Amino acid sequence: MDTTSPFDNFSLENTDLTNIFKGWPPRNSLFQEQLFSRVLVKKLSIKGIETCDHMSLVSENRVWVTEGNNTILTDLATGDVFHRLTDVCVPMELCAKAVHSVNRDGDLFYIDRDLNINKLSKDLGTISTFVRKTSSVWLPRSLYCSVRSGDLFVGLAIITRELHSNGFTYVHKYEGKVNRYDESGQLTQTLHRNFDESYLFSCPVDISENSNGDVVVSDFGKSVVVVTDRWGSHRFTYGGLYYDIYSNEDYTDFDKYFYTFTRYQQGLDLWPWGICTDPMSNILVCDVHNDSVHMLDKDGQLLLHLLTDQSPGISTPRNLIYDFKTQLLWVGSFDGTVSLYEYNQQRLTYPDEIEPMEVIDTKRE
Template identity: 40%
Template sequence: MIRHIVRLRRYEHRYVQPAFTFSALQFLSFTKTALPQIHLTLHTSQLSMTESLNKEDVMESLSAIQITERGNRRVGNQCLLKLTSGAELHQSLTLTRVDCCYHISCVTSDRVWVSDNKNNLMLTDTTGVPLHRVEDSLSGVGPHTVNSESELIYIDRNYNINKLSKDMKTTTTFIETTDSTWEPGGVYWSPSTGDLLVGMYNDDTKTGKVTRYNQSGQLTQTIQNHNTGRGLYSGPCFITENNNGDVVVSDFMSGAVVVTERGGRHRFSYTGHPSGSGLAPCGICTDALSHILVCDVITDTVQMINKDGQFLSHLLTEPQEMRVPWGLSYDVNTHRLWVGSYNKVRVYRYITRQDALTDEHRPSPYEEAMSSSTPAV
C-alpha cells in the first residue's frame, strides 16, 4: 500500500492538471467501496495504525502532496509545453486612430490595451475597434500594464502612475511623482509578487533606474548600479519579469537587454545576435518556458534568447509581415504572442501544449495503479 501511494503521488506530481479532477484520494476512496474491506498495518515515520482504510488516513498519508493556491502547477505545465517549428500567424487586426503600436498589455485572450507615441491609449478587441480610450496618458514606449484584477495601470502626462478600475469608471492615483529629476517611462505589474516595477529616467545625468513598489504603493527596492558601482541603465522603458524572478529590461538608449536577479545583482546584458549586428531593443516579454523575447528595430526581427542570455533564434523576421516590430505581449493563458507594428497588431502561435493524459503511450492513472503489484495486507 505504501508503494501504491508513492506511485500515485508521483503520477499526480507529473501529470495531473487543474482540469483533470481524478485525484489519488478519489481513487483510493473508490477502492474502499469497490473492493473488500482491507485490513493493514502501516509503519512509517509519521503513521502507525492497524485499522480499516478510511478517508482521514488517506488524507494524512497524502499530506506531502502540495497544491498551489490557484490550483496551477507551473513546473508541470512547462513540461507539457514545447516550441513549434516556427511562429504561425493566428490573426491580424488593424487599429484605428493609432499611429504606431509601441506598447501592448493583454487583458484577456481577446482584449488588449495598446498605445502609440501620440498620447493614444485605447482598449480594443480582435476587431481593432476602440472600446475605451484614456485621455491623459503619457506618450511613450512602455507606459502601461495590467494587474490581476484586470485594472489598467498607466503613467499620465504629469508622470503620476494611475490605476483605472476594471469597469473603467474610476481613476485613482496609485503613485504620485514628487521628484521631478526622475521621470517614470515604463511600468510592469509582476504576476508572481503583485509588485509594480517602474523604469525611471534622469535627463540631467542621462541615467536610469528600476524601482519596485508593493501593492500599497510603497517603494521597496531600487535597482540602479552594476556590482562594480557603475550605472546599469541609460533609459529603461520596457520591463518584464522572468519565471525565475529576474528583472528583464529593454534599454533602447544603451542598445542592450539588461537582466538582474530578483535582489538586483546584474546577471548579464544581451547586445544582439552573435554576428555583431547590434541591437536596438524595444518591446520585451517572457514566455512560459522562460524565454526572453525582444523586438529589434535594426534587423526588424523578434529575437528569442534563453534565461541566461544565449541567442536561440529569430522568432519573427520581416518576410513574416513584421516591419519594424515595437510592442510585445505574451498571453499566459493561450500562450500566444501579440506583436505591434505601425497600426497593425498580429497574434502568433509558437508554443503548443501537449496533453500528457491523452498520450496513447501512457496509461491512465487507474491502469497504472492497477498494473502495480498487489498491496501487502
C-alpha cells in the same frame, strides 16, 4: 611562410563598428529553424490607430493601445472602442515606451501627463494616484505589472544635456533605475547600481519579470537588454548578434580575424524596444534596427530570430505580449497592426539529430 597577422598594424581606435556585421548570416540558422515552429494565427488592424506605440492586454480580444496622445481600450473582434484615456503621457515626448500595463486583476496602470502613476479600475469607473511624482530629476519612462509576482515595476531615468564642443549640439547622457512596488504601492526595491557602483541602466523603456524571478529590462539608451536576479544583482547583458563566418568562403582571413577580435563587443546590432518572457523563461525582445524579434534563453544565450521582416504578418515589430492563458505571442507593429503567433520549442538536439517536426493546425474556430 608568412607569419604576419592582419592585426599587426590594426587598431579599433576611431573605428565605426556599427554596421561591420550587417548582412552576415546568423549563427546556427539550420539549428534554430529546426528547433522552433512559428504559426501566424491571425493578423488584425486596429481601427483608429495608425501606429502602435504600446499595447497592454486585458483579455483575449480586448487590448489597450496607445498612439501618441491617443490611448484606447478596443475590442479586436469588433473594432469597438470601449474607453478612451486623455491624460496618458505621450511616449515619444518623454523618451518613453511602455507607458501603461495591466495587472492580474485587470486594472490599468499608466503614466499620466503630470508623470504620476495612476490606476484605472477594471470596471473603468475609478482613477486613483498609485505613485505620485516626487522628483523633478528622475522621470518615469516605463512600467510593467508582473504576472508572476503582482508587483509594479517602474523604469526611471535622468536625462542631462551638455553643450557639445562645437557650441551647438547637445549631448544627452542617461542614468536609469528600476523601482519595484508591491500591490499596496509600497516601494520595496530599487535596482540602480551594480557591485562596482556602475549604473545598471541608462534608459529603461520596457520591463518584464521572468518566471525565475529575474528582472528583464530593455535599455534603449545602452542598446542592450539588462537582466538582474530577484535580489538586484547583475546577471548578464545582451547586446546583439554574434555571427559565425568561419564556414563562409566569401569572407577573407582578415574578416575572420576581425570577427574573432570583436565578437564580444556589445551593441553592434540590437536596438531594443518591446520585451517580454514566455513560460519557458525565454526572453523575447524587439529589435527596431533590423525589424525582428530576438529570442534568448534565461541565461542570455541567443537562440534565434524568432521573427524577422520576412515572417508572415510581420512588418515593423515594436511591442510584445505573451498571453499565458492562450499561449499566444502578441506582436504590435509600427504600422498599427497586431499579429498573434503560436510557437513551439522542440527538444534541444544537434542538427544531424533533428526529428521531423510536428504539424500545427492553424485553423481556429
